[in-house]
Amino acid sequence: MTTWVDGAEGSLFDVDNLPYGVFSLAGEEPRVGVRIGELVLDLAPVAAAEMLDAHHVFQERSLNALMAEGRLVRESVRRWITGLLTDETERDLVEPHLVPVADVTLHLPVEVADYVDFYASLDHASNVGRIFRPDQEPLLPNWRHLPVGYHGRAGTVVASGTPVTRPSGQHRGDDGPTYGPSTRLDIEAELGFVVGTPSELGSPVAYGAFADHVFGVVGLNDWSARDIQAWEYVPLGPFLGKSFATSISAWVTPLEALDAAWVDLPGQDPTPLPYLGPGDVQGLDIDVEVLLNGTVVSRPPYRTMYWSPAQMLAHITVNGASLRTGDLYASGTISGPERDQRGSFLELSWGGTEPFGAELWGDGRTFLEDGDEVVLRYTAPGTAGGRIALGEVSGVVEPARV
């Protein structure tokens, strides 16, 4: 199918992509839009004009109401939008409601309910184990049996473009702990999954029900203060080392746009327990680029992950924990086996001991400096044979306030 929208055909935001976001024009309320090429389609007035039952969900300040409608509505809304943008006879109705993406403000697209972060990359977990516990086996005994994860802070999930203030806190010092700005501020390049359809407390969500519950995918940067984290994290896990900010893309890519991106993951040994769906472990063939001040410093490949998106969802709910619309769960740092595929500065600089990028920045770099801009970009195979872009995730580091 070909779109009539000028400039969209063959772009990373062609009609086989169509991510959703929440946008506003100056002086107007935020509402739901869909991206096509370099334009945003204002869905509410078009839906109202066509007397679509669900038109009210496009007038909301988040995607939650749309996402809560469930898989069938998600699929039918996508078919409806695809028709609008490919059928020349719709052009007169639709074209007045296309606005340049450069003219809009993009907002946090999801009202985040609970945020869970996993640790699903074998290469990342192995690297971190070697850096933090050099004398031990890098992987802890549970790692190959379950997707290790924890809850993060939902209230500090922010939209791409939001500046990130360098956090202060306690770090280990030579004479006991000290207080001050983090000196080991880092990123984690991740992929996030947004839940649309909720589930009932007490009832696990089966592995095979992934597409019934997950609405779509976001890019995600789990900003991390390694010095705060290293001191606080035993025995209850990361807390303030992570909770100051987590950035997600302004665009949520619906699952259907990724139909051509599913690939077999590398494989799991030992075979996991039945609730984790052994034997059918598919991930997404998404390429990630990590840019520091405009230069690509790493290219983590999502297809190298160990635990799959469906396994992570089944694990979250195996104890009967319920899902809510707006729940967000993320992969953990995406790192491939090569040095230039590592998704954190901790790994790229091997704990700060091996500066990277000396060819670009003289002495090279280890952790983030004030004023640094990090951008994460994501692309995947589209259903029309080309590639599509997921929303990018950007943030500039601002100095600590204390």
Added chain:
Amino acid sequence: MTTWVDGAEGSLFDVDNLPYGVFSLAGEEPRVGVRIGELVLDLAPVAAAEMLDAHHVFQERSLNALMAEGRLVRESVRRWITGLLTDETERDLVEPHLVPVADVTLHLPVEVADYVDFYASLDHASNVGRIFRPDQEPLLPNWRHLPVGYHGRAGTVVASGTPVTRPSGQHRGDDGPTYGPSTRLDIEAELGFVVGTPSELGSPVAYGAFADHVFGVVGLNDWSARDIQAWEYVPLGPFLGKSFATSISAWVTPLEALDAAWVDLPGQDPTPLPYLGPGDVQGLDIDVEVLLNGTVVSRPPYRTMYWSPAQMLAHITVNGASLRTGDLYASGTISGPERDQRGSFLELSWGGTEPFGAELWGDGRTFLEDGDEVVLRYTAPGTAGGRIALGEVSGVVEPARV
């Protein structure tokens, strides 16, 4: 001041208490009420009749709108309600809107934003360290320097009275992990603090601003599956061992009702860093009772805690993390130095090795059995010289569904 409400004077819900909750009558919408004696005052119609500016906040299905109004409104609403219930001339207006608590359904009082759980009892942390790591120092190096905490699952916080389904999941087995219902289901008797006034991302909330941000206090049971927790918790902390259910009281006790309950905590050595407000470490003199199937099995005293409520709040935000209305943070298990003051079955039974309550139940008890009912009761000194009750927290264990 004396209330005109029959039966309230001298009770645990006298006019110096006045906790808020969300209630409904058959066939009606949930709305905000305040408890006096064995009655609930339906606030919305009284506020509307008196043309109170804020009357709409009492028509909501949670306390969040009321709590978001901030400290001054919290205080002035309390004065207004106190006047209604003590001034005989208000009786004709108010009395038609008092309904027996036995006739109402109580709901989850707060729409929980983020839920943080601490580990603030020295006796509890020491006991757990001795049970889980018998050959090591019971306290980890960071424990006396910061209130160790982590994020829990906000979406599975339930109201007192909600049955708790025994969770299933992975446990360590002799030949690798196995899947099945938890066989070490436990409670944690805790106190929870509910945030009313939000804070700005990037700006820490100072120790002294506790009463500006915290609206009130709830009883809290952090149900825990010890076998699931023990296998999953390294290195990122507890996850599925906790996330299946956390019960809170249906009544939220406003801070002002606890004005007479503040006491010096036992003391802190070493002196914590300045952001944790050293030298002014006050806690609440709240007595807790843990009842198993109607019998008191433990009496944890909150005044023995190591870290204070204000320190926990300052710690949550020291990295710039923002607060939202509805944020809930809890103390962690309250355990005193005596055996009959331990706030978890893990400690009461010393890891399952020393059954307790043999005088009551033959062989004694270790962890929870299906059908068990746990009730947590809380009392504190009231401002009128007697004692007040916080809301109780109850739950019955239902069998695993798989």
